[in-house]
Amino acid sequence: MSERxxxxxxxxxxxxxxxxxxxxxxxxxxPGELRPLPEPKRFRSPVALSDLRRxxxxxxxxxxxxxxxxxxxxxxPPWEEARYFNPKDWPPYRNVRQEEELNEIAFQxxxxxxxAIQIARFFPDSxxxxxxxxxxxxxxxxxxxxxxGDKIYLVGHSQGGAVIxxxxxxxxxxxxxxxxxxxxxxxxxxxxxxxxxxxxxxxxVPSDFALCxxxxxxxxxxxxxxxxxxxxxxxxxxxxxxxCAEHRNIDSDPRVWKTILQYVIDSAAS
Numbered sequence: 232m233s234e235r236x237x238x239x240x241x242x243x244x245x246x247x248x249x250x251x252x253x254x255x256x257x258x259x260x261x262p263g264e265l266r267p268l269p270e271p272k273r274f275r276s277p278v279a280l281s282d283l284r285r286x287x288x289x290x291x292x293x294x295x296x297x298x299x300x301x302x303x304x305x306x307x308p309p310w311e312e313a314r315y316f317n318p319k320d321w322p323p324y325r326n327v328r329q330e331e332e333l334n335e336i337a338f339q340x341x342x343x344x345x346x347a348i349q350i351a352r353f354f355p356d357s358x359x360x361x362x363x364x365x366x367x368x369x370x371x372x373x374x375x376x377x378x379x380g381d382k383i384y385l386v387g388h389s390q391g392g393a394v395i396x397x398x399x400x401x402x403x404x405x406x407x408x409x410x411x412x413x414x415x416x417x418x419x420x421x422x423x424x425x426x427x428x429x430x431x432x433x434x435x436v437p438s439d440f441a442l443c444x445x446x447x448x449x450x451x452x453x454x455x456x457x458x459x460x461x462x463x464x465x466x467x468x469x470x471x472x473x474x475c476a477e478h479r480n481i482d483s484d485p486r487v488w489k490t491i492l493q494y495v496i497d498s499a500a501s
Contacts, residue, residue, distance in 0.1 A: 268340060269321060271314035271363055277375030280360075283317070284376055287358050295380030297357035297499055299350050301343030302369060304389030304418070304482070310371075313364035318347035328352075334485055338470055342488040343386050349492050350384075354499060366394050370401035382410040384495055388482040392417025392445070396424075403427040410498055413491050415481045416445025426453035430494060433461045434487050436477045443478035462490065 274280070287296050308314075318324050327333060327348055337345045347359035358376055362369060373383060383402075387395040392414030399409050403425045413432035414420055424431040433449040451457035464487060469480025481487060 269316065271316040271361070273312075273314055275310055275313070277372045280315075280372065280375065283358055283360075287356055287376075295378070295382060297350060297354045297382050297384065297495070298373065298376050299347060299357060299359045299384045299495070300369060300372065300386070300395075301341070301347060301361045302385070302387035302391030302394045303341070303343075303361065303363045304387070304391045304479075306363065307365045307390050307394050308363065308368075309365050310368055313362070313368045315363070315372075316361040318344055318359055318361065319351050324348050333488075337483045337485065337488060338468070341388070341482050342484065343388065343482070345488050346386060346491060346495075349488075350495060353496060364394070366397035366401060369394055369398040370405070373398070373402060373407060374405055377407055382499055383407070384411045384413075384491075385409060386413045386415070386491060387417065388415040389418045389443070389445070389478065393420035396420035396449075399428050400425050411491075411494060413487075414446065414449070415487060416443070416478050417449075418443065418445060420446050420449075422446065422448070422450055423452050424449055424457050424459055426451075426456045428457050430498070431457060431459045432491065432494070433459065434464050434481060434490075435461070436467060436481060437463045437465060438477070443475040445478060445481075462487075 327336065333345045333348065343361060347361065350357050351359050362372065369385070377383065385395040385398065395412050396414060396417055399412055402409055407427065409428045411430045411432070412424070412428050413434065415434045416436060417433065431449055433446060435445045435447045437447070448461050449459050451459045464481055464484055467477055467480040467484040469483035471479040
């Protein structure tokens, strides 16, 4: 081992410690107002979603369905510890319609929940899932639920953004197209987007220095087949304060979820 390697390792460990400390220090400004969510369900294989696949099976009159998956930031565990949450099943979400209510959910929980609610409302036969897991979990779930003709939409925040950035490569190997992937402050994500992705959004907070940096630029592997939009979000609106507040608050900002939702609506109809 060279003399430089231990020093580099120490630097990485210190950097990771600073990032963790920054994220821990970033807390909701109004913690008492956060609504408790149901505990995501543990699942060890995609077969746990067999009811979802059966319920969404296309009828002869309908070709294809929307598959929307949001991936939480923070820990991204393998199958042994993976969890999922189906927003359609949670009663408090079923009658949400007003923009004020949607923004409250984005503020208190995640804008990915808002997307799940809205996609389910516009497209009742869609599958909308939230996942806490790594790229193998996401790719395996998509493969299990996918039928040719379906349109896949993947969204991830922070480490969840990195997960979908890797999962689309796994799906490329399996011959599965992805209509859209959207990263919010993708932490240590791949820079290049593979050619099986039609549209990639990269939402990031412009900054000269950040403890929790997201990618500020994604590039298409094949620009002729993949459109990439790098979207700066200045001073994102959200509940957190502290060193990593903006990194976390981007998962609440209405500029993000409205852009994604409009693309889903437009592309699903085409």
